[in-house]
Amino acid sequence: MRNWNKGSMVGAVVATAIVSTVIAVTVTRTAGQSPETRPARTVDDKPNFSGIWQANNEAHWDLEAHAARAGAVMQEGVYPYDFAKVPAAPVLALGAAAGVPGSIGVVEGDGRIPYTPEAAAIKQENGENWIDRDPELKCYLPGIPRAMYMPYPFQIVQSTNKIHMAYAFSSTARTIHLDEVAGPPDYTYMGHSVGRWEGDTLVVDVTDFNGKNWFDRAGNFHSEALRLEERFTPISPDAIQYEVTIEDPNVFTRPWRISMPIYRRLESNMQLLEYRCMEFAEEFLYGHLRKEPLVTRWEGETIIVDITRKIPQGDALYDWYRK
Amino acid sequence: MHNQKLRKLGAVALMAVVVGAMTYVSQTSTSKLEAAQTEQSNALLTPWGEPDLQGIWSVELLVPLERPNGVTTEFYTEEQVAELDRERANGSVFGNHVRAERGSEADVAGAYNAVFTSQRPTGRRTGMVIDPPDGKVPPLTPEARARQTELFEYQAALLQNTVVCRDGLDGCIGGTYGPRSPLRDQQPPYYSTRNINRANGPEDRSLGERCMSGNLPNFRGGFTGIHYRIVQSPGAVTIFYDVGQGQGFNRVIPITDAPHLPAHVRQWWGDSRGRWEGDTLVVDVTNFSGKTEFRGARENLRLIERWRRTGPETLEVVSTLEDSTVWTRPWTVVQDFAKQPEAPNRIYYEPRCHEGNYGLPGLLIGSRAEDEAFAEGRGRDPGTRCIAGCASPEGRDPLALR
Secondary structure (H helix, E strand, O other), X not given: OHHHHHHHHHHHHHHXXXXXXXXXXXXXXXXXXXXHHXXXXXXXXXXXXXXXXXXXXXXXXXXXXXXXXXXXXXXXXXXXXXXXXXXXXXXXXXXXHHOEOOEOOOEOOOOOOOEOHHHHHHHHHHHHOHHHHOHHHHOOXXXXXXXXXXXXXXXXXXXXXXXXXXXXXXXXXXXXXXXXXXXXXXXXXXXXXXXXXXXXXXEEEEEOEOOOOEOOOOOOEOXXXXXXXXXXXXXXXXXXXXEEEEEOOOOEOOOEEEEEEEEEOOOOXXXXXXXXXXXXXXXXXXXXXXXXXXOOEEXXXXXXXXXXXXXXXXXXXXXXXXX | OHHHHHHHHHHHHHHHHHHHHHHHHHHHHHHHHHHHHOHHHHHHXXXXXXXXXXXXXXXXXXXXOOOOOOOOOOEOOHHHHHHHHHHHHHOOOOOOXXXXXOOOHHHHOOOOOOOOOOOOOEOOEOOOEEEOOOOOOOOEOHHHHHHHHHHHXXXXXXXXXXXXHHOOOHHHOOOOOOOOOHHHHOOOOOOOOOOOOOOOOHHHOXXXXXXXXXXXXXXXXXXXXXXEEEEEEOOEEEEEXXXXXXXXXXXXXXXXXXXXXXXXXXXXXXXXXXXXXXXEEEEEEEOEOOOOOEOOEOOOOEEEEEEEEEEOOEEEEEEEEEOOXXXXXXXXXXXXXEEXXXXXXXXXXXXXXXXXXXXXXXXXXXHHHHHHHHHOOOOOOHHHOOOOOOOOOOOOXXXXXX
């Protein structure tokens, strides 16, 4: 009996040593998305936003509430009604995969973006000329706030004086400065972000835009006078309420707001992968300038897609890149 | 029976308490140990107790990749550095002392002059390569040499009918003058990341012209400079590489012992896995894509980096490169970075080479115009012109890392 007790105690101590070593190693070495190793607050007692996040809505298609529609670009169907439009040629071959899903919208208030009459006309044109004008299709830097709700994950690396956001889309990034720094020497695609904490809300002022970006794939746009105030408020350790007040007196009659949750990617092995679309977009951007056309035709069972490129003359060639 | 069960329960309970205590003790022991080790450099720890690599970093001193021929030491003396500075200041940098014949092609070629390029002071290190001990990149394997020769011969063939080769200029890359090569109508033997003397499409041009030259490893810092912004949080280190004239990119290094991506998932910047070893961030990078290229190494490249804050104003990055299909042995390179002040925020986050790439379409449309003119008998054969960067009359800084 006594021998058994001694044996079991020795066994227990040995087992303890092994287990505690395992625990210690696990705690110090594994850091990632799992709740046990991801504290809800940082050492400086702020909500912990570090990790990989992604919006999960239809804002990247169109910020405003909208019913589903047949395609990002459409043409008149057999009836003259808007709701009877059909997908246009650029998206037809993708069938239902190229439709635009419906959305409850992310614009607060009456849900409409308050354009001036002139700007509203431009927005309309943008939507109709999506193929030629949307900077996303060229893999251009997406700007803020668009990068925050594109259908690609992004990683927040939250330090005490800087909060860095690394976007999978085109490996672009921005640093939110919590300390005092000089602004950029020129207007930018991604803006200049200066942040501060108001309680548990991260408030970020973004300025110095070059006005070359859109908000979504529907042609909603702004000028270089754009100014944003973003607010990041934790809903839970795995969700952030993201709100943006948008001001641009050149384009809108008043400031307006969008609001949406952003969700943590909870996969235990989640990591940001590359989306180096610069290369993917080369045929789109330069295909018309090849010596021999490359992408010209696709033939399926019921659809043949013939692609003819055209070269705008003179300086108009470069408008394709400016728009 | 009852007593035995109680004893077992007691043993289990005791074990739980001891585990808890030992975990607490080992954690605090670890933190105490770390604190003791870095007590004299508390300013170099993040608030959560990791070595602090954060800030804007730049390479301020010129160190060539390889130790120059005839140099046998790892470091220059102060006198040698001063002498080199004098020589380099008086020498040619990007053609400021070089003039091609007026009205010649070479006269108008060349994009960079001495006003544009930064001329950094000479560093004490004689070369970035610290292993092998002779400071040179190890020899190529026979298969790597054969591949390089294959592409070189293709490039030379596309140059042989040019005026550059006719006139025996440097840009002829040691080739000979000859008639138009039939290789002009073929693709290179494999995916080329460099210019060939042709512009049938974007793939004929270098990664730099396509705005995709920002790659790993990044030992450049030649005339365009090299700036990193590092931000850390527990579990991640993010580095923005401001490199290559607006060809920058962002890289996130997860601190994890999770395995690498599956072998069939390949990326331009590979797949990074970081871990702390004392004061050093050790990063293992694998899964490189075959589209990327570093001195011949492509998808078989393995990079092991060691990032260490060596002082309040200094960061050292030691990189070991392994690719047994390319080099006969691994080799190791050290880069010394200097901390830049935060307030001026002098780092360029807008890698907008792509957004402003008028050069590539300009080159392509120009080539189409030349093709058309030649076909109509109005112009010379485009194959007689060099558009592979060979016509510029640049001098060469003997130490410059290009």
